[in-house]
Amino acid sequence: MRFTKPAWVQHKDSSSRDQAKRLSMFSCHVHPDGSRIATGGLDAKVRIWSTKPILNADSEASGRPPKSLCTLTMHTGPVLTVRWAHSGRWLASGSDDEIVMIWDLDPSAKGKVWGSDEVNVEGWKPLKRLPGHESDVTDLAWAPGDRFLASVGLDSKVLIWCGFTLERLRKLELHQGFVKGVCWDPVGEFLATSSDDRSVKVWRTKDWELEAEVKKPFEESPGTFFRRLSWSPDGAHITASNATNNGGYVFIAAVISRGSWTSDISLVGHENTIEVAAYNPHIFLRNPSQPVVASNICSVVALGADDRSVSVWQTKSARPLVVAKEVFERQIMDLTWSLDGLTLYAVSSDGTMAVFSFDPEELEGLAPLSVQEKYLAKFGFTPPPLPTGFSHTTQPTDQQMTPPPSPKRVEVQARAPSEAPGFDSSVNGLGGERINHLVAKRKSKKRVQPTFMGGLGSNIPSAMNPGRSNMQTSAPEPPSVPVSTGRSFHEVTGIASSSRIQPQTSTSGMNMHSPTSHSFGDEPMLVYPDSDSPGDLNTDVQISSLDTSGRKGKRKASAVDFMEDRPIKPRTLGGDRVREAVSIKELSSGFNPPGVAAFASTSIELSLSGRLPLSSLLNYVKASVEGTEDIFEGRNYEDTNTPTEVLFVSGKQTQWLDYLPTQVLALTATTSFCAAASQDGAITVYSPTGRKIVPVISLGVPCSIISSAKNILMVLTSSGSIYVWDIKKQQALFPPISVSAILGSAPNCSIVTASVRANGAPIVQLSTSVAHTYDSSLLAWTKLSDGWWAEGSDVWSGRQRGSQTGTRGIVNTIESAIAERLPAIDAVKERPSWWSDALTLGHLEARMYAAKSLDSPQEYKQALVLYAKKIADQAYRAKAEELIKELFGPVYWRPGREDSWSPTILGTSKRDLLKDVLAVFARSKTLQKLAADWQDILKKAVNDG
Template structure:
């Protein structure tokens, strides 16, 4: 995968020239253009070649093709029609605009120095909403256009003449997302009333209302953009919650039953948008496209400023992109070939994730997808609205029998006249008895009309030139392909002709780029490949079958214990040498990957490490010494040897980094993601980032924290590299590299008096965070000896310990990268301050979250606006809400709510 973030794709404030948020991004079906909408009230159309090809970016001058400025408010959504002929945009000004290409247009943008290379004009203005238009979606074959807005309405527009057909008013809150069933049978919408509603297209009645996944979802998200899978089987809805509102998920809703039993978990803040790849994928690329063999790829964008890409056959995401954006993700859009994902953010930037076909394995051509969708057997011929549209089409067909208007001369293209082809049309009879008119190439109208060259074959055009409208428009060596399947006559009368969906073809374009599609004849009648060629590469040990490990026996004590005793150092427990070791690979699909080590009982038989995927041997290696411990993640495998060395392997068997030698054999070994933690027998703690082959901090001894009665109970390593060591005394510690000191994360006395101690709770650990699990573990370590409830305590004991405990939890949540528990502790802390009326502590907390309101020359501003990827002022809103409802801190909360409101009004975002 290649990540591209073009700095020149932006919307700017016309006064101060700063970036402004981009609310929507959508790529044209032929992949040549991408449209964005932003806070500057503009729709901008960009060429994609300079984005995707570095050599074109360096030479191209015409990177922005057109700027459209008919809206009077921020543009919240842009959507190309499936035919690529029209572009729809929705805005804060309550209006939907339909844009059409006019080759005779172009020229300078009014009131600006910008020059439009392409001349897009407003074809029709669609008023009807009474508030912001938040999302748009074109139905299959562009039969309808659906729009939703903050007026709680869903409006269906005719795809033939763009007239309003019906208003659906079933929602009771802001509607912020809409998507069509690829079969055409249903429409789904998502609203702030915490529901997803599914509507039938036959009579526009309500099919189902889904509320359970959204009962605890916040109403503060900008959008709730949902998406329907290309196989028609599922809807993935954004802004869902689990665990009473503490886990942010995307809900996967099943077709027909309309239940959500599957969630996509992992984002650390609300999910704004879901977007399915337009292709279906095969679990087994050599089998047929049956229901059991089909999966999908879906992308999620969230307020935690990250984008994740999931393939539904895996339990974990394929890609998680963090630190790409500085603010929440607003929109996602896949290219028609399914290999490029576009994302935009409120920080005013656009990022492009360009995949290789091998990374999204099993991609299926759209032709096979179309055949698969026929299994639903849906027909619309009985719908009342469809009948009305058929009458309109019949009237149009009669009008077509009249003599065509006089032909105007064709516009010049590249300085030469193109040959004129007389207009023809092909009439076909569909299975349900309806006639379908397919125009081939209609003569050009007058220059005032829109004139677009049609593709002569159902393939994606490679390159062409835009008609030169005026000699004053600068030219470029970069060629922009014409819009595919677009009729030369784009008046509203032509809109009655059903717009075909752009087909996916496999050719080699003018730039030499190979097509990524799968040929249709690759699947035989039984799903077998037409050509059976064994192209499987060899691996070391890959041709050997997996052997059973047998019973585990302890061969001997680890050599090194005696040596440590001789030099007088304290010795931590070191595992003995066993006949075999094994571990599951963290993060592998259903724990299918396993690492097994067989230690030799003699020098003649060396230790052997094997990496298995189910029963298949992926690779093997021989170790210089017996192995004591082994850990593995999807990033690396680490083996601690008897002589104190640690070997690192990638998951293909290569050496990930140099062999590390400890001062003594390893006592504890833990791995997570790209990080490894090791504690030697002499108490030296080491931590590495294996991906960068670097240490997180210099080796540090834990022996000062231990005593004759205190030992290490367990060691935990987090995905961000932070660690947690639980001692038998009931204390949890972690080494903080920025402080160059050990820090106490938790201690026994919090359990004695804090009302917020969670260690007494029972239940499954999967739903708890790292701090809650730590407190449960510490409670179990102390056991009954830690019960001090009968001891008489001072008056303020519980209050003091509760506040101290929550303050420690806030620091620990930051250290261990647990945003959910940080927010939970913050709100509990605010509630306790409000209940006790501690104004000074409350005011200090407010100032810490609010930060500086005004610029002061000479002041060194060290305040950070976010904590754990959460905006501090957003957290402050929740805290002030708690204070405002209390008796003693009501005025403080209300005063700062007003201050925060004014500060946000002055913020130029």
């Protein structure tokens, strides 16, 4: 085995002064052809890397192929999961911005990444945005054959999407806690999900009903960032992370058996909670000379844990094959195997990647994938029919070639049983040659068309013969598997990447078979007749399913293309209009109307009459839909005979338009609705297709600021009243509230910004460095944050510039905005002796309230842990006891009791939070006994429950 940690694989904040600082990586996944690996991180980006420089020192030193292939930047929050489709055609990513994004190849998207010095060698575009989750998307999984895509999140929901049309099919809602892991049965019959409600649920794919629920191994499991689980390639077992034995003191991975859905096997050895399990995609044979039957099959599974170690197990052995201790500085977030089963990748929250490359001798009994396919067919499961007109199976063409065999792949074939069903052998391991011919296309563009140059073995399918021209044309091709590779880094079909190369051989003394006798079929090589051909270190992998050039010079149609490219194109209201460039200018009006916040001054001063100021009327206003390229526009005209227009534009196409009786002042838009504020105080709300979904609202006075989030719309009028509506429910969240109460707190006080959260909480930031929200339970304005805390709080982080706004929580963002307006703090000023402690505790209490008010569970937990640490450091026993009792609640509390105490806060169990608090208190000499006593009480309460 060879181990490496490529230092250049990293996510970093380009806006940070400390360029060497690594940001956490939460997920990784290898492309099915092994040529590239995708990672997701705290920087809200998806990055695609070439694997050849990772596995080959010479390639790394030469810089060929490029190490970084592409950076994708459409997410607005940390990317928690990335998963390639089995076909390799699409990449799915999930983020804490609550969105699942599907990416497809776009050759025209190459070039410099906006806002940075990075350059995309290959281009990927957002093919479709999949909204539907109401909180962070924590894990994704493609079903066998890419028939479905499953997504899970912190909203406790499991969403099922069609793997072809990308439409949402089902919503599964039986989990009672955050869902943090998902995997598919390789047969396609079941789906498994893992949740913080301490259960693994198994769902039937034929009717999406619950098949089984497994709870016992997880009864004492603590909270973890992820609960990634994996299904064995033979379909016999699920290995689930974050399980425990012996009352929660032994951390294990639970192995759940198919059919009985019980866990009688445990993988024991890690010293902390296990975050992720990942099975090797291959079946292994206990005795390669024996038939492929259940008793002769075993699997290889890798585990990653919070003890910073990785273990690899083969199910025929009671001990792990490999234990790599302290590989990282922090916990392991994700694991992924290459499709050939010989390379394991791991990423950690410390921002690094580790790679384990195995020899076939070390993973004894590795069988080809064809063995797995025939074995799984014995289950007799018939999957549901595909959408009409879609198919993943296509006849291969002369461009759809498999890569040349690496030494390791040939070894695997040499060691596999020759009598294994479906196992193909070939004497000609190198296959035929191909020469690239430049073929002219329309618009004088050229593409490289590989063609065969003899040397083809007799076992090459006839469909791969260049003389055969018939292709399936009855349906468009969604993601397809075949790949081809070349000897140099030369653009073949618009996508350049590296194939999996055998790393530097170790000195372990293991014998290696020469790659001469067997292969999975003839695998052709590319030769370049021109003199500009790069060296051998530079390898290009062609993914034919991603090819943007077809036989007739057109890009091969995808499933989404098929839906959009219908013979009869539907009409759009205003779709035939030609968009013209607009020069923004001020218009004259009978009175001075308010403007859009984006065009207004940075501070809104109150007029003497108590109204907010009225800014200039502009001829053009707009609002962008976050996470998309869609724009909601408003156009005003000086000629009063020309009506005011509002338009919804997607790309360069006008989707719909409408005319308003008075000039438009401000706009806002979300994925759920668009709203326009007019000069006469009217608010017009549209659906994404242009339907008026609520009656026109008449406020009587013009709008000063308009804001939206998901289904929530907020308007601040020029008279100082705030209105907040839930557009989906068509109701107000509370009566109109005046801002005069908070503006009267100081002379010359003014509003800097006003916005709204998705839970309906308005946020008003004042020039006095204070942020407020309205609490409908208290019927009063409350403070979210105050620049006062910067005077002495140890945890005031508002002055830090280390992370982008998109990757921070809302409370942190508010503090940063306040800090920008604060004057320099006098560090020499004398303070009372308890000054810092008092302000730090007060600041953390305010943070927890703010996180609760603004529905930010992650920030609440962070503030709670810091609060507990401060109490423990200063040994405030009375405060510690009060906090413990508040989180524990009544000793004999049961659901349904008429009690004001709630067992959860922001969707998280208070007693789960108490475990983290007690763990902090247990490290304090003064509070150690108190923590131990309450830990015993908590365990008894959980067992009794």
